[in-house]
Amino acid sequence: MKRLSSAAIREQFLRFFEERGHVRVPSSSLIPGNDPTLLFTNSGMVQFKDTFLGLEQRPYTRATTAQKCLRVSGKHNDLEEVGPSPRHHTFFEMLGNFSFGDYFKAEAIPMAWELLTKVFDLPVERLWFTVFEGDDEVPPDDEAAQIWVAAGADPERVLRFGRKDNFWVMADTGPCGPCSEITIFIGDDLKEMSAKGVNSDDPNYVEIWNNVFMQFERSTMQPLHRPSVDTGMGLERMAMVMQGVHSTYDTDLFIPLIERQLALLGADEATYRAHVAPFRAVADHSRAVAFLIADGVLPGNTGRSYVLRRILRRAVYQGRTVGFEKPFLADVAAVVIEQMGAVYPELRERADFILETVDLEERQFLRTLSGGVSILKSVIERVRAVGGTVIPGDDAFTLKDTYGFPLDLTQKIAAEHGLTVDEAGYERRMEEQRARGRRAAQFKRAADAEAWADIDLPPTRFTGYLGVSGSGTVQALIVAGDQVAEAVAGQQVQIALDSTPFYAESGGQIGDTGVLIGPRGRARIDDVQRPVPGVIVHYGVVEEGAIAVYETVEAQVDSARRAAIMRSHTATHLLHRALRDVLGEHAAQAGSLVAPDRLRFDFTHTRPVTPEQLREIERRVNAWIRADTPVAWQELPYQAALEAGAIALFGEKYGDVVRMVTIGCVNGNDALSPAAIAERQRAGFRMCSRELCGGTHVGRSGEIGLFRIVAESSVAAGVRRIEALTGAEAEQWVDAQIATLHNIAARVGAPPSQLGERIEALLAELKQRQRALDELHARQARSNLEGLLANVQAVGDIRFLAAQVEAPDTAHLREMGDWLRDKLGSGVVVLAAVIDGKAQILAMATPDLAGKRIHAGNLVKALAPIVGGSGGGRPDMAQAGGREVAHIPAALEHVAAALAAQAGG
Numbered sequence: 076m077k078r079l080s081s082a083a084i085r086e087q088f089l090r091f092f093e094e095r096g097h098v099r100v101p102s103s104s105l106i107p108g109n110d111p112t113l114l115f116t117n118s119g120m121v122q123f124k125d126t127f128l129g130l131e132q133r134p135y136t137r138a139t140t141a142q143k144c145l146r147v148s149g150k151h152n153d154l155e156e157v158g159p160s161p162r163h164h165t166f167f168e169m170l171g172n173f174s175f176g177d178y179f180k181a182e183a184i185p186m187a188w189e190l191l192t193k194v195f196d197l198p199v200e201r202l203w204f205t206v207f208e209g210d211d212e213v214p215p216d217d218e219a220a221q222i223w224v225a226a227g228a229d230p231e232r233v234l235r236f237g238r239k240d241n242f243w244v245m246a247d248t249g250p251c252g253p254c255s256e257i258t259i260f261i262g263d264d265l266k267e268m269s270a271k272g273v274n275s276d277d278p279n280y281v282e283i284w285n286n287v288f289m290q291f292e293r294s295t296m297q298p299l300h301r302p303s304v305d306t307g308m309g310l311e312r313m314a315m316v317m318q319g320v321h322s323t324y325d326t327d328l329f330i331p332l333i334e335r336q337l338a339l340l341g342a343d344e345a346t347y348r349a350h351v352a353p354f355r356a357v358a359d360h361s362r363a364v365a366f367l368i369a370d371g372v373l374p375g376n377t378g379r380s381y382v383l384r385r386i387l388r389r390a391v392y393q394g395r396t397v398g399f400e401k402p403f404l405a406d407v408a409a410v411v412i413e414q415m416g417a418v419y420p421e422l423r424e425r426a427d428f429i430l431e432t433v434d435l436e437e438r439q440f441l442r443t444l445s446g447g448v449s450i451l452k453s454v455i456e457r458v459r460a461v462g463g464t465v466i467p468g469d470d471a472f473t474l475k476d477t478y479g480f481p482l483d484l485t486q487k488i489a490a491e492h493g494l495t496v497d498e499a500g501y502e503r504r505m506e507e508q509r510a511r512g513r514r515a516a517q518f519k520r521a522a523d524a525e526a527w528a529d530i531d532l533p534p535t536r537f538t539g540y541l542g543v544s545g546s547g548t549v550q551a552l553i554v555a556g557d558q559v560a561e562a563v564a565g566q567q568v569q570i571a572l573d574s575t576p577f578y579a580e581s582g583g584q585i586g587d588t589g590v591l592i593g594p595r596g597r598a599r600i601d602d603v604q605r606p607v608p609g610v611i612v613h614y615g616v617v618e619e620g621a622i623a624v625y626e627t628v629e630a631q632v633d634s635a636r637r638a639a640i641m642r643s644h645t646a647t648h649l650l651h652r653a654l655r656d657v658l659g660e661h662a663a664q665a666g667s668l669v670a671p672d673r674l675r676f677d678f679t680h681t682r683p684v685t686p687e688q689l690r691e692i693e694r695r696v697n698a699w700i701r702a703d704t705p706v707a708w709q710e711l712p713y714q715a716a717l718e719a720g721a722i723a724l725f726g727e728k729y730g731d732v733v734r735m736v737t738i739g740c741v742n743g744n745d746a747l748s749p750a751a752i753a754e755r756q757r758a759g760f761r762m763c764s765r766e767l768c769g770g771t772h773v774g775r776s777g778e779i780g781l782f783r784i785v786a787e788s789s790v791a792a793g794v795r796r797i798e799a800l801t802g803a804e805a806e807q808w809v810d811a812q813i814a815t816l817h818n819i820a821a822r823v824g825a826p827p828s829q830l831g832e833r834i835e836a837l838l839a840e841l842k843q844r845q846r847a848l849d850e851l852h853a854r855q856a857r858s859n860l861e862g863l864l865a866n867v868q869a870v871g872d873i874r875f876l877a878a879q880v881e882a883p884d885t886a887h888l889r890e891m892g893d894w895l896r897d898k899l900g901s902g903v904v905v906l907a908a909v910i911d912g913k914a915q916i917l918a919m920a921t922p923d924l925a926g927k928r929i930h931a932g933n934l935v936k937a938l939a940p941i942v943g944g945s946g947g948g949r950p951d952m953a954q955a956g957g958r959e960v961a962h963i964p965a966a967l968e969h970v971a972a973a974l975a976a977q978a979g980g
Contacts, residue, residue, distance in 0.1 A: 077196045081314040081328045084195075085141050085170065085418065088308065091190050092139035092172045100138045101714070102419065105145050105370045106379065108728020114379060115145040119171035120287075120305045126175050127289060127303055128249050130608075133731050134712075136177035141310070142169045143366055143419065147382055154389060154483050158356030161278070161322035165386060166363035168310035176301030180219050180288055183304045184255070187286060188226035191257065195317065201260045203273045203280075204228050207242050207253035208235035212296055216241075216253040219288065223255070232270070240274050243287045243305075250289035250299060257284040259316055281316060284308040324355045328414075332358035335410045340398050353393035360390035361407040362415075368429045369421040371663060371724075373679060373793035374436045380791070385481040387433065388440050392484055395444075402441065405434040428661025431681050432793050439792075447478030451485060455492050464493070468500020475501075476508070523569070523606040526553055532571060534609035539576040539587070539771060540708075543632035547572030549593075549624050561623040568598060570613040570622065575630050578637075579603045579611045582727075583667030584644055584770040589632040596620025637771065639671035642779045642801045645706055645772045646696065647676050648738055649782070650797065651722070652764040653695040654678055657688050664724055665794050669770065672804050680795045684787050692797075696782045699762050703777030704739030708768075711735060721765040729767060738764040738776060781805040860895055867899070870974045873924065874902035877970040879963055882908040885915060885954065892919045892952075903929055905938070905970050907963045914942040914963050916955040926950035928978055937973040941966040 079087070093099050103122035107113045113121065119142040125131040145166050147154060156163040174183065191197045204223045209215030220233050235241075244251040260268045262279035272280040290302040314326040323329065333354050337347060347354050367383045374384040390404055409430060416423035454470045466489050474480035486496045530551050538545045552559050553569040562568040570591060577600065580586040586603030591613065600615040622628065647667055654662040658680055666677035684692075716723075716735045723729060740763030773779060783805040786798040800808050816827055825833035859880075867876050876895060882888040888908050895904045896919045904919045916938055918931040925931065931953040935946040939955035942962045946955020 076198055076319075077317060078319065079195070079314075079317045081310060081326060082418070084313050084317060085168070085310055087194055088170045088190070089139050089141060091194055092137075092186070095137075095186060097137040097139040097172055098135040100140045102140060102142045105143055105366060106372065114382065115147070116142065117144050117146050118142070119144070119169040119307050120173065123173055123175070123305075124245075127245070127305070131730060133175065136175045138173045138175075140169075140171050140173075141418070142171065144169050145363060145367070147386070154386070155487070157359050158352035158354075158393065161324060162281075162312065162315070164311060164323065164359050164362075166359065166366055170308040170310055170313070171306050172304070173306070174304035176303055179290075179302050179304060180222055183286055183288070183306070184219065184222040185226050187257065187284065187306070188223070188228070191284070192227065195313075197259060197316070199227065199229075200265065201268070202228070203232045203234060203258040203260070203270070205234045205236050205241055205256045205258070205273065207255075208237055210238065213242070213253070213291070216255070216288075219253065219255045234270055234273055236274055243289075244293060248292075248294045250291070250303065251293040252288045252290040252302070254285055254287040256282050256286075258282045261316060261321065278321065281312055283312055283316060324351075324358065329355070329358045331410050331414055332361055332407055335407050336394075336397075336403070339403050339406055342398070346397070350397045353396050356393040357390045357404070357407060360386050360393075361404060362411050364390065364404070364433060365408045365411040365422060365429050366419070368432050369419070369425050371665065371679065373432065373665075373791065375791055384436065385483070387436055388481060389484060391437050391440055392444070392487070402434055402437045404437050405430045408433050425661050425663075427659060428679060428681070431661075435681050436792070443478050447474055447480050448488070450474065450478065451480070451488055455489065455494060458494060459492075464495065466494055466496045468497035468502070468504060471496050471498075471501040472504035475505075523604070523612075526556055526558070527551075527569075527571075527606045527610060527612060530558060530571075532610050533573070535572060535611035536574040537576075537578070537611065538574055539578045539632065541576075543576055543589075543634045543637055545574065545576045545630055546627055547574040547630055549622065549626050549628060552622065552624055561621050562598075562617050563621045564596065564617050564619055566617050568615060568617055568622065570598065570600075570615070571610055572613070572628070572630065575603075575611055575613070576632050577603045577611065577613055577630060578632075578640075578771055579605045581605065582669075582724075582768065582770050583647070584640060584669040587632045587637055587640075589630070591615075591622065591628045591630055593620075593622050593626045593628040595626070596622050598622050636671045638773075638778075639802060639804075640669060641771050641773045643671065643674040644669045644770045645738065645776065646779050646782050646799065646801045647674050648736065648764050648766055648768070648772075649696045649699050649776065649779075650674075650676055650692070650799065651678070651766065652738075653692045653699075654680075654797075656695065657692050658684065663722075673798060673800055675796060675798050677790055677794055677796045679793055681793050683789070684795060684797075689784055689787060689797075693782065693784050698757070699739065700776050700779045700782060702739070702762055703775050704762055705775055706736065706738050706772050708734055708736045708772070713767075716765075716767060719765060720763075721767050723767050727767075733767045734769055736764075736766055736768045736770075736772060738762075740765070781809075783808055856891070857894070860891060860898075863895065864898060867902070868971065870971050871978055873929065873974060873978055874899065875905065875970060875974055876902070877905040877907075877967045879907045879967060882906075882910060882915075884910060885917075888915060888917050889952075892917050895919075896921055903931075903934070903970075903974060905934070905967065907942075907967055909960045909963070912960070914944065914957040914960045914966075916942065916946065916957075916963075916966060917952075918948075918954075919952050920950065922951070929974065930977065933977065934970075934973055937976070938966045938969060941969060 089099050103116060105116050107116050107121055119140050126133055147165055157165055192199055206219045207216040223233050224230050241254050243254045258273050258280050260279055261281055262268060285307050287305040289305060290299055292299060311323040311328055314328055315323045318326050320326060333347060336354055336357055364383065364387050372379045372383050374380060374387060394403055412422045412426045451474060454466055458466055471482060471485050474485050475482060482501055489496055532550055550571045550573050552562050554562050554566050577587040577589065578584065580603065589600050591598045591600060596617055597619045598615050598617045600613045602614040604612055604614065606612055647669060651664055662678045662680050665679050668675040710732055713729050713731055713733045716733050721735045780802040782799060782801055784797055784799045785808060788796050790796045820827045820830045823833050823837060863876060863878050866878060867874050876899065880891060882891060888906060892904050892906050899921065901921050901923050906917045908915050916935055918934045920929045920931045930950045932948040932950065935948065935953040935955040939946045939957055942957030943959035944955055944957025947953055
């Protein structure tokens with residue numbers, strides 16, 4: 076058997092199938108495009124799902140890929156298994172070959188045999204093959220068994236299994252069929268090999284490849300007209316086999332990551348062998364973290380972002396168990412980028428941002444980790460004190476919600492103390508939180524999608540790139556959730572046409588508005604959506620007469636509004652390019668809103684954009700606008716667009732043919748007027764933007780008119796937002812700023828050109844007066860406090876002062892207490908005040924008493940219930956708060972008794 080590196084295995088697999096007519100298709104993103112059923116891409120066939128379902132056509136019928144995948148749930152993918160198990164991972168690579176109605180078993184099996192036994196030179200005597208044994212619904216797959224034997228397999232090592240192991244189903248509908256798995260025995264002694272080990276938990280038997288033969292339609296179990304093939308070979312497992320080891324973590328995919336950890340710790344091989352699980356977990360998680368961030372996922376509290384945060388924080392916690400006290404994970408992630416950046420260039424392109432994001436998230440977690448662990452230990456002590464064995468779900472939820480502790484981290488720490496966690500209670504609280512966050516609009520959109528999904532309509536032809544008016548035939552109408560033949564005046568209606576110039580909300584650009592005019596009526600259109608793929612639906616109200624199915628209507632888009640939207644949309648492209656130029660290529664689009672009156676652009680960046688950077692971004696966009704560069708678009712193959720430098724957005728699904736919007740630079744050559752070239756020279760940068768985009772745009776950048784940034788803020792961890800205006804809206808904003816400037820100048824008695832100096836002078840004067848006022852208040856306060864010293868009382872030989880005072884906040888209350896305690900020399904000071912509508916009590920003891928005869932914390936604990944609250948603190952100083960401000964005098968009267976109780980003890 077050959078000894079191949081993981082890189083060689085990957086390349087030889089892809090080249091083998093390329094040489095046999097397969098197109099090498101790049102890996103899709105870990106974020107499945109337009110597939111709400113999947114959180115992450117979890118297999119090689121995900122990017123081809125619509126192709127297998129017949130919903131899209133590709134210009135090839137054979138494909139091969141090395142697909143990056145992520146699994147964090149399901150069989151063998153629980154996070155707790157990653158590390159202790161020698162072969163479980165979150166991130167992994169799936170090698171695959173696919174046939175879309177081209178070849179089938181007769182070709183797929185011999186190719187698999189040739190690759191395994193001739194190219195990879197796997198020992199035939201160690202290979203096992205499984206096929207479907209058949210049941211009442213599907214006959215046995217004798218065909219596959221016979222082909223394996225004809226290819227060279229020993230008939231005794233072609234085994235038959237049931238649906239659990241050898242039948243593949245995508246969903247309740249769609250293609251399905253038997254599968255044939257290849258397993259290899261990696262034990263040392265061939266005499267111990269037997270059929271019983273296949274599909275068992277015996278670690279000496281490794282499933283390395285699965286060939287799925289899609290030949291039935293799931294709902295009817297009738298044969299498909301064009302059966303297809305989908306295969307998957309795990310690169311990590313294949314590397315383990317071909318490198319002669321029994322753990323994927325001992326392959327060249329993971330050894331460099333483990334070695335980096337040891338180097339950072341200054342540890343040796345013995346340290347690793349003594350703590351295998353955490354080192355492996357960090358190695359695995361660093362890969363998942365790097366690839367997720369490269370694909371546009373950022374740490375957060377929901378969905379994919381929460382999964383990333385959970386994985387990253389688990390890696391950090393595992394690192395702490397082996398001795399890491401300072402941030403380290405970015406150093407390990409750097410090895411992932413170095414090791415795999417050549418195959419997955421997005422790692423190198425976003426390297427700085429990946430490492431910065433990892434470091435910031437780790438530092439943030441370390442700041443909260445100690446506090447969270449302390450809270451959890453208190454919970455554990457409380458549970459143990461009453462003889463319990465389960466941490467309540469409410470506490471687990473609080474740890475997650477307040478301290479960012481994932482449930483599995485709470486479970487891990489609890490398990491170390493012999494406890495479990497009430498998962499049902501935790502999930503109940505999580506669901507309550509999720510329910511509060513749902514919006515009614517989401518339910519409306521889901522209902523609309525369900526209604527239109529029941530109507531079988533062909534895709535709508537969009538003509539809006541060429542104009543804002545046109546005609547179309549009404550294909551369907553929905554009123555109040557029901558399909559109708561006619562909608563009459565006053566009714567809210569949803570209308571689908573066979574052809575329309577109306578743009579449906581997509582890619583951040585909001586839907587068009589306008590009117591539909593038919594032979595018998597007119598409808599005002601207020602929104603346009605795609606409730607189901609390909610079908611454009613106009614939402615509005617019938618204003619006059621009636622609109623009926625099969626009538627031809629004139630569709631007229633509000634042209635002024637569309638023009639304003641186009642100005643905003645083209646401006647977002649210029650802004651995106653300027654952000655990448657000024658901040659770095661990591662500043663990728665993370666969301667947008669393109670509206671007629673404003674634009675909003677979210678992008679990945681870990682710190683606030685400085686005023687200087689904002690000015691430079693704005694300067695670049697406006698220079699582009701003044702250059703009046705052309706805005707063009709063309710349709711071309713996806714890969715060709717990427718090679719031309721087009722920006723593809725993370726998480727978006729693109730077909731094989733895409734629409735590329737180019738501003739200022741066409742086909743690699745500047746297409747600028749002399750004036751535009753001069754403007755570019757003055758600006759000092761190249762004017763060229765390329766993005767994959769289906770939206771509508773102006774014809775030349777000069778039509779935007781003016782671009783102004785009005786706000787920059789944070790919207791999530793690692794995501795910033797810029798809000799901006801264009802055209803007339805930007806002009807009005809500038810006019811308003813100038814008017815405000817003149818108004819302020821007039822009010823302070825200075826011309827606008829001298830406004831800065833005048834404000835500085837006024838601020839200096841105000842500061843001087845504030846200092847004088849503070850000094851006056853301080854003298855007055857000291858005078859009042861000195862008067863309180865006449866009210867000192869005693870309990871035995873302990874002097875004390877108990878008084879109600881006025882204080883704006885607790886800081887001033889403590890200052891008063893400090894001053895009185897110093898003046899008292901030896902004794903106790905108890906002050907009470909009403910702050911923000913609540914009772915606040917402060918107790919202080921001088922050093923000669925604190926912790927010896929008097930404990931200030933115990934003192935406030937005795938007083939707090941009187942004002943309806945609680946509190947505590949150190950022996951020398953403690954605070955309490957309560958709701959019952961009217962009971963403050965009673966609390967102060969109780970000071971003597973509380974001191975007597977302590978002193979007497």
